[in-house]
Amino acid sequence: MNKRNATSADVAILAGVSQSTVSRSFDPNSRISKTTRQRVFAAAEQLGYQINKAAQTMIKKRSDLVGLVTAGLEDPFRSEFLHKLIVEVQNSGLRPMVMDVSDKETIDEELHGLIQYQLSGVIITSGTPSENIGKAFIRHAIPVVLVNRTEHSDEADIVNLDNESAGAMAAEAFIKSGKTNLVVVRSKKPSFSSVMRVKGFLNYLAPFLNSEKVRATEVLCEAGNYDSGYQIADKILTSQHKPDGVFFCMDHIACGFLDAAKLFVTAKEMQSIGVIGCDDIALASFKAYDLTTVRQSSTEIAKASVQTLLNRLKSPTSVPSKQAIPAELIYRSTLAKPITN
């Protein structure tokens, strides 16, 4: 019952060929006669032969594993994104090895461990690896793709959301709807996405702030989650300058805000206050929120990230690429689409 796994040598014997012929039979680019290949496949089938990836990795000096580095998975957007990445990696014939580096001070050390696996590549979606660690991967010839990170590595490929224009789109939507008293909310702890979104938001508004009666205030909440949005509603809705438009850098902060808003403001009044979120997580489309939001398609980012990695594997020496995935405004009920534009 517990018989040893069949090896290519076993298959070779059964098929009456050499081990190298077996190996080559599984390589489409090798010169193998049709009949021999068939004989080998038959023998492999009969023995239930499965290639030994460890041995293969040793020879090729490259496994088919891709490291997916993330920090924390409570954030629904990150979670959704990781799933998309997993699927994309799998579809490309590689295998995702996930690594969670949340609340680790020792990210570098953790990441270093990945070198042991002869990875085909690493996609870093969060955490703040040091410059050194990136170089360590490069030195070991392991391609690195940075997704939505501040690091401006000259050696890694970079895929970013177009956070700045996402913020600008929200601002533009408010202006077109005639909103004049605006608030933008982000988590106290600065993340790359949030900071850039706020920047884009305020930059778009800059010309209006002087010439017209538009005001824009930045408000910080505790963290990037539902509860923080719930807590911050009080402050925003009871201020002397009650806003008529609020942009949240993350959808779930917006959702928390919307739930809490009912405590301070009537449903009718709430209709006059425009709310825009960012990301378009699944929750945003739930009827309870029906949140107007700036969508960052996690699917597209995931596809772009994996494709970038594959390109790099094909041409290891090409110049590092840098691309931004465009955002898209999704109108729902928390800010109606203006009749004309």
Next chain:
Amino acid sequence: MNKRNATSADVAILAGVSQSTVSRSFDPNSRISKTTRQRVFAAAEQLGYQINKAAQTMIKKRSDLVGLVTAGLEDPFRSEFLHKLIVEVQNSGLRPMVMDVSDKETIDEELHGLIQYQLSGVIITSGTPSENIGKAFIRHAIPVVLVNRTEHSDEADIVNLDNESAGAMAAEAFIKSGKTNLVVVRSKKPSFSSVMRVKGFLNYLAPFLNSEKVRATEVLCEAGNYDSGYQIADKILTSQHKPDGVFFCMDHIACGFLDAAKLFVTAKEMQSIGVIGCDDIALASFKAYDLTTVRQSSTEIAKASVQTLLNRLKSPTSVPSKQAIPAELIYRSTLAKPITN
């Protein structure tokens, strides 16, 4: 720059010892003099030596990878659970290799591919592998842990939620609250969890159905998601026997129902209709829903699953285990806790 990775042989030369001594230095159970070990560590440090997992796997005939098999990640409970699993696997010193088998007819074939990786184990959380595939893993001496699956394998370890008692707890809560006209909702497509939850629910009620004026109806919705709950609300709330207690086999169906309920029933009337969900996903605790639910602690299930795998690795020949993780009723506002019990 592109210098070859340092190997144990390189370290050996630098430290002035043999390669075997280097290897043994990294094994805590080997007899190595303190001074030698220090010298080896210093040399390893200096060269940036990282062990080659592929070579190690080849010798040990076992990698430190654990296959996590899931089907689809849209379902928040599955998603949460996968994350917990990832963390637990990582904490145990192993590496999670995730595999999504959603909408694949070819689960068997996909799973078969995992054998190539000399996995330390496989944790199957969804999908329906055939009997054969399980046996294939066993034959290759790869431990399998089945989580919340119907399969009654005699060879794999099994970790189940205690779905039946979860359903019973919901029923008990309704009875204690004096509810008499009950409905239980599950997805049309039968899943192991749902079926067992309904079973537990109805079994608990059985004695009441005749002797007292209690009725219980099973209702099927389209799928196990928010939208299905939203759609089914109409049917439930406009039936001639409008229920005063509804149990949903999944929280997000309940959430969809709650949002749609506002269209058919006043908020005041809704207060008299008890609603209980199941799982206690993050959404359930959001203020918009504040859903009373039967919690199945994903953390505990994840811990138990990984622990089960570790136990199996320690004693490969012990009898397959089977355990059920208890459920817990979380009272929130959709069904208030009875004053006394």
Next chain:
DNA sequence: AATAGTTGTGCATACGTATGAACAACAAAA
């Protein structure tokens, strides 16, 4: 002092695959 046991190290080999080099058989060109 002789024997037995313990500790620390090196030698040699196995693990299963991929691949460059060599070569045989045969076909095509001269």
Next chain:
DNA sequence: TTTTGTTGTTCATACGTATGCACAACTATT
């Protein structure tokens, strides 16, 4: 016929680690 080229196969080796065996240097026991 000789030369050149093509096709299909085998041989031999490398990849980097773990580990059984042998053995030397000590230590403890008799």
